[in-house]
Each structure stands twice: as C-alpha cells, then as structure tokens.
Amino acid sequence: MNQTVAIILLVLLTVAVLSFLINLYNKLVLLRFNVDKAYSNIDVVLKQRAGEIPNLVNVAKGFMNYEKDLLTRLTELRTVYNSTTDSDKKTEVANETSKALNSFFAVSENYPELKSNNNFLELQKRIFELENKISDRREFFNDSVNLYNIGIHEFPNVILAKMLGYKDKTLLAVTDQEKEYHGVQF
Numbered sequence: 001m002n003q004t005v006a007i008i009l010l011v012l013l014t015v016a017v018l019s020f021l022i023n024l025y026n027k028l029v030l031l032r033f034n035v036d037k038a039y040s041n042i043d044v045v046l047k048q049r050a051g052e053i054p055n056l057v058n059v060a061k062g063f064m065n066y067e068k069d070l071l072t073r074l075t076e077l078r079t080v081y082n083s084t085t086d087s088d089k090k091t092e093v094a095n096e097t098s099k100a101l102n103s104f105f106a107v108s109e110n111y112p113e114l115k116s117n118n119n120f121l122e123l124q125k126r127i128f129e130l131e132n133k134i135s136d137r138r139e140f141f142n143d144s145v146n147l148y149n150i151g152i153h154e155f156p157n158v159i160l161a162k163m164l165g166y167k168d169k170t171l172l173a174v175t176d177q178e179k180e181y182h183g184v185q186f
Contacts, residue, residue, distance in 0.1 A: 024160050031148040035169055038144035039087045042137040042172070046081065046094050049130045053078040053097075056104075056123045063114035067107050074100050091170040098134075098173075101127065138172045145169045 057071045064071065077100060081093045105124065114120050149168050152161035 021160070024157060025164075028151060028157060028161055028164065028166060031144075031151040032166070035141075035144045035148045036087070038137075038141040039091075042134060042141045043087075043090065045130055045133045045137060046090070046097075049097070049101075049127060049134065050078045050081050052123060052127055052130065056120075056127065059117060059119045059123060060104075060108070060114060063111050063117070063120075064107070067104075070100065070104055070107060074104060088170045091172055094134075095173040098131075101131075134172075142171045145171050 053074050057075055060067070060071060074097070077093055077097045081090055081097065084090055084093065108114055108120075108124075151157055152166045152168070
C-alpha cells in the first residue's frame with residue numbers, strides 16, 4: 001500500500017509540475033503574440049508614414065538647399081525601415097524617424113515659400129494625421145511590450161524564457177517635441 005501511495009503521489013506531483021510548466025509556457029507565448037499583434041497594428045501606420053517621406057523630400061528639395069543632410073537622413077531611415085524585418089530594429093528606426101521628422105518640420109518654419117506650397121501643406125497634414133494614429137497605437141504597443149518584458153523577467157518565468165531565447169523588446173519612444181503641444185496651422 002505504501003508503494004501504491006508513493007506512485008500516486010509521484011504521478012500527481014509529475015502532473016502538477018507539467019501543468020505548471022505548460023501554463024508558464026502558454027503565458028509566455030500569449031505575451032509574445034500580444035506584442036507581435038500590437039506591432040503589426042502600428043507597423044501599418046509606420047509604413048504609411050515611411051511611404052510619405054519620399055514625397056515630402058521631393059517637395060522640400062527645391063526649397064531647402066541648406067538642409068540636404070536632414071533630407072538625406074529621412075530618406076536613409078525610410079530605406080532602413082522598409083528593408084528590415086526585425087521588429088526591434090524597426091522600432092528603433094521609427095523612433096529616429098519621429099525625431100528627424102520633428103526636426104524637419106521645425107526647420108521648415110524657416111522657409112516661408114515652402115510653408116506656402118500646397119503640396120507641402122497637404123503632405124504635412126497627411127504626416128500629422130499619421131503621427132496621431134501612431135500616437136494612438138503606441139500606447140497599446142508599449143503596454144504590450146511592458147507586460148511582455150515584465151513577464152519574461154518574473155520568477156519562475158525567467159528560467160523558461162531564457163531557455164526559449166526570449167529577449168526584451170524595445171518600446172516606441174515619445175520624443176520631447178511630441179510631449180509639447182505645437183499648434184500647427186493648416
């Protein structure tokens with residue numbers, strides 16, 4: 001009878017440990033897929049913004065002869081964004097693109113003839129609309145990333161997460177310019 005009880009206890013303990021590991025694994029998978037979904041939602045808008053950059057650069061080239069470095073940097077960031085598939089790299093590039101666009105629009109204030117160009121004004125309006133969409137989706141994405149990063153560092157999740165190669169994800173940053181309100185006139 002003692003042997004039977006020992007076998008039953010061993011089986012129950014094995015089932016409990018397996019159940020715990022399965023639940024832990026499923027939680028990590030849920031967190032990872034939630035981040036992937038959130039990124040896919042924001043990636044659509046980031047791609048739209050990247051698609052508008054060549055138009056913006058072409059319109060501005062004729063007016064902003066002294067700002068070629070900034071225009072070149074925007075074009076490079078767009079190329080890198082479109083050519084990479086790594087979501088962390090895309091997030092870093094999106095953060096850099098936001099900063100470069102903010103600098104671009106700040107510098108464009110020095111070019112009255114550019115500010116009065118209808119094509120430029122339409123592109124500026126379109127990009128600001130896309131920035132508002134990005135801002136809306138950034139919160140959900142960053143919440144998902146935060147939960148994922150916490151989840152892979154909690155004990156005992158950290159053990160399984162390290163074995164499975166889970167790594168921290170990068171948050172979409174809010175630039176200092178975005179923290180301030182800029183009343184843009186259209």
